[in-house]
Amino acid sequence: MKSRIVTTKEIAIRAGVSRGVVSFVLNGSNGNIRVSEDTRRRVIDAANELGYTPNQAAQSLRRGTSKMIGYVKREIQKTWLEQTVSHLLSTYVTTNAQKRGYNIIEVSPESQTSNQQSLTQILMSHRVDGVIFDWPISHTVVEPFVNNGIPIVQLLRPQYTVATSTVIVDASKGISDAVAHLVHLGHTRIAYIGHGGNHPVDKSRFENFVNSLKNNCLNIYNEYVKLGSSYSLTEGYEFTLDLLKLKNPPTAIFTSSDIHALGTLRALYHEHINVPNDISVISYDDMLGNLLYPPLTSVSQPFEEIAESAVELIIGEIEGDGSNPQHNRHIFLPTYLTVRESTAMPNVPS
Amino acid sequence: MKSRIVTTKEIAIRAGVSRGVVSFVLNGSNGNIRVSEDTRRRVIDAANELGYTPNQAAQSLRRGTSKMIGYVKREIQKTWLEQTVSHLLSTYVTTNAQKRGYNIIEVSPESQTSNQQSLTQILMSHRVDGVIFDWPISHTVVEPFVNNGIPIVQLLRPQYTVATSTVIVDASKGISDAVAHLVHLGHTRIAYIGHGGNHPVDKSRFENFVNSLKNNCLNIYNEYVKLGSSYSLTEGYEFTLDLLKLKNPPTAIFTSSDIHALGTLRALYHEHINVPNDISVISYDDMLGNLLYPPLTSVSQPFEEIAESAVELIIGEIEGDGSNPQHNRHIFLPTYLTVRESTAMPNVPS
DNA sequence: CTGAAAGCGCTTACAG
DNA sequence: CTGAAAGCGCTTACAG
Numbered sequence: 001m002k003s004r005i006v007t008t009k010e011i012a013i014r015a016g017v018s019r020g021v022v023s024f025v026l027n028g029s030n031g032n033i034r035v036s037e038d039t040r041r042r043v044i045d046a047a048n049e050l051g052y053t054p055n056q057a058a059q060s061l062r063r064g065t066s067k068m069i070g071y072v073k074r075e076i077q078k079t080w081l082e083q084t085v086s087h088l089l090s091t092y093v094t095t096n097a098q099k100r101g102y103n104i105i106e107v108s109p110e111s112q113t114s115n116q117q118s119l120t121q122i123l124m125s126h127r128v129d130g131v132i133f134d135w136p137i138s139h140t141v142v143e144p145f146v147n148n149g150i151p152i153v154q155l156l157r158p159q160y161t162v163a164t165s166t167v168i169v170d171a172s173k174g175i176s177d178a179v180a181h182l183v184h185l186g187h188t189r190i191a192y193i194g195h196g197g198n199h200p201v202d203k204s205r206f207e208n209f210v211n212s213l214k215n216n217c218l219n220i221y222n223e224y225v226k227l228g229s230s231y232s233l234t235e236g237y238e239f240t241l242d243l244l245k246l247k248n249p250p251t252a253i254f255t256s257s258d259i260h261a262l263g264t265l266r267a268l269y270h271e272h273i274n275v276p277n278d279i280s281v282i283s284y285d286d287m288l289g290n291l292l293y294p295p296l297t298s299v300s301q302p303f304e305e306i307a308e309s310a311v312e313l314i315i316g317e318i319e320g321d322g323s324n325p326q327h328n329r330h331i332f333l334p335t336y337l338t339v340r341e342s343t344a345m346p347n348v349p350s
Numbered sequence: 351m352k353s354r355i356v357t358t359k360e361i362a363i364r365a366g367v368s369r370g371v372v373s374f375v376l377n378g379s380n381g382n383i384r385v386s387e388d389t390r391r392r393v394i395d396a397a398n399e400l401g402y403t404p405n406q407a408a409q410s411l412r413r414g415t416s417k418m419i420g421y422v423k424r425e426i427q428k429t430w431l432e433q434t435v436s437h438l439l440s441t442y443v444t445t446n447a448q449k450r451g452y453n454i455i456e457v458s459p460e461s462q463t464s465n466q467q468s469l470t471q472i473l474m475s476h477r478v479d480g481v482i483f484d485w486p487i488s489h490t491v492v493e494p495f496v497n498n499g500i501p502i503v504q505l506l507r508p509q510y511t512v513a514t515s516t517v518i519v520d521a522s523k524g525i526s527d528a529v530a531h532l533v534h535l536g537h538t539r540i541a542y543i544g545h546g547g548n549h550p551v552d553k554s555r556f557e558n559f560v561n562s563l564k565n566n567c568l569n570i571y572n573e574y575v576k577l578g579s580s581y582s583l584t585e586g587y588e589f590t591l592d593l594l595k596l597k598n599p600p601t602a603i604f605t606s607s608d609i610h611a612l613g614t615l616r617a618l619y620h621e622h623i624n625v626p627n628d629i630s631v632i633s634y635d636d637m638l639g640n641l642l643y644p645p646l647t648s649v650s651q652p653f654e655e656i657a658e659s660a661v662e663l664i665i666g667e668i669e670g671d672g673s674n675p676q677h678n679r680h681i682f683l684p685t686y687l688t689v690r691e692s693t694a695m696p697n698v699p700s
Numbered sequence: 701c702t703g704a705a706a707g708c709g710c711t712t713a714c715a716g
Numbered sequence: 717c718t719g720a721a722a723g724c725g726c727t728t729a730c731a732g
Contacts, residue, residue, distance in 0.1 A: 087437030408725035
């Protein structure tokens with residue numbers, strides 16, 4: 001049953017033409033060749049009958065382009081939740097790339113162990129035409145590719161010290177809608193639980209929150225602001241307990257990630273505080289929102305579009321748009337509010 | 351800054367040797383060549399100084415082996431939860447393969463659209479040395495590879511109509527421990543919510559549950575058995591409401607997947623029934639268990655080991671163990687119980 | 701120990 | 717319209 005591997009040579013013989021003609025018929029693009037409809041058919045039929053599959057390695061070697069795009073995942077996290085984003089993106093990236101004739105070779109960020117090839121070497125040795133980074137851990141991992149002139153796109157949380165194209169999310173729309181939503185319901189005491197990190201991705205969430213409060217003529221109270229040092233369930237949990245102990249606890253909590261929200265919900269559950277009757281909760285990410293109880297009102301991120309844009313950007317750079325060559329491009333995709341059942345009017349006169 | 355791509359030829363020139371020697375020094379394996387320590391050093395130094403990276407395509411073409419393993423993801427699901435398993439596996443598979451000098455090329459199952467290359471063609475054209483399938487949707491997608499003599503490993507939910515190596519999970523240990531745990535706590539009215547499908551993976555969970563009850567001298571009551579047609583939150587939700595309406599509701603619920611458990615928890619939350627004080631819940635999968643409120647007692651699956659085994663199996667087949675050639679192997683990995691906070695003594699005399 | 705040559709499968713000028 | 721040849725970068729017998 002094991003079928004021999006078919007080459008262009010065999011097709012040429014069966015169709016009674018030269019290998020050059022086979023190559024031309026099968027993938028066009030050769031200036032001065034013209035072929036009769038009859039010949040073309042014979043070649044195509046022969047290829048199908050023999051079950052021909054071109055040898056990528058040979059094509060890649062000859063053409064000098066591999067039709068492969070490297071995808072560097074974010075680091076493995078202890079909780080899988082943070083990875084879910086990574087997974088969604090990688091799946092959508094793969095699908096989109098396939099549609100456009102490119103394949104994805106995935107690598108995990110290098111654990112500095114032993115004799116293992118580095119991520120850079122792996123991707124270089126496959127002569128990838130471009131590389132997409134999801135949340136790169138360090139600029140050192142991105143730079144080698146830039147230095148070699150390989151097109152790069154960084155997703156979601158770029159290393160800004162190295163100049164590449166980026167696809168990131170603009171938190172402002174989603175967060176301002178979220179705050180407006182709470183204000184319309186009658187909330188004025190709105191707490192923020194989040195990551196106090198220095199990366200623009202962390203900061204922008206908080207800044208957008210602050211601005212949105214201001215736009216609604218609300219004050220920021222320090223006691224309602226809980227900035228931690230990571231995206232962590234535990235911090236969400238502890239911060240929420242802290243908030244509940246205040247003399248004047250908030251009537252709504254905005255958590256800047258789903259992982260924080262899980263901690264918040266756990267704390268509220270323990271304290272027998274009902275969502276949304278006793279307190280409203282809005283999360284950011286919307287990975288889990290639809291699955292939890294109650295289903296969470298959330299700021300949603302357009303993951304499918306992020307992947308699409310990334311693929312489009314990088315293929316554009318690989319194939320050269322023509323129009324504006326060589327320039328890095330930066331795509332901002334808007335977030336949006338998804339209202340579910342975790343928000344309601346405050347039950348305490350505010 | 352863009353560095354030229356370095357070939358063995360340049361290394362040979364710089365080191366003052368022939369390309370054959372370069373090849374030998376860089377990757378051993380050539381019968382009748384011996385090289386002085388000095389020469390070896392010169393070659394290695396030259397390679398490093400020039401920043402040499404072997405061209406995979408050339409190596410692959412010449413060697414007839416690509417050092418690439420195809421990884422076929424499960425289909426994109428509507429809810430991402432089911433994909434999380436896929437993601438964990440794919441990450442661990444990638445990492446393990448990298449450690450052993452293989453790279454993963456990931457493909458999404460073919461959406462039958464348009465002119466898109468099929469998954470089979472993609473993988474064939476890259477001349478992958480083997481393919482790992484995570485939960486293949488149909489035997490038709492696996493067969494072409496088997497017919498071409500390409501080593502295959504199917505994970506978790508194999509298509510049994512096609513003979514390949516498999517890595518699957520043995521539910522018995524985890525489930526019998528789970529039931530024993532409930533029985534020791536004093537439960538006798540234990541309900542089962544799950545997928546009533548025909549695949550051994552679905553059936554074995556239920557059968558193990560039934561056997562475990564019997565082993566503990568408990569009867570199975572039909573009204574406590576809820577078999578649906580998928581892994582779905584909605585079914586978990588509806589089934590739980592049904593159970594609560596019984597004259598004699600169960601004091602514990604075993605859900606055969608985390609996605610069912612989410613539905614169950616949502617229903618209990620709506621009905622203001624406390625877990626574990628009013629009712630105990632055990633889930634199967636343990637993807638979410640640690641994140642929910644309360645943290646779920648769960649039957650855990652050893653995902654890291656599954657990935658490890660898959661990589662080991664397939665590389666074994668690719669490189670030929672020598673010992674037992676050609677024979678498909680089947681690995682069963684045990685599940686185990688992780689006790690958390692969703693189980694307690696029943697508060698109703700049973 | 702070393703060098704020259706063939707060939708993996710393909711594509712692409714180039715000459716007819 | 718077609719064929720013969722070169723060459724992508726590598727590895728591997730084979731002859732010295």
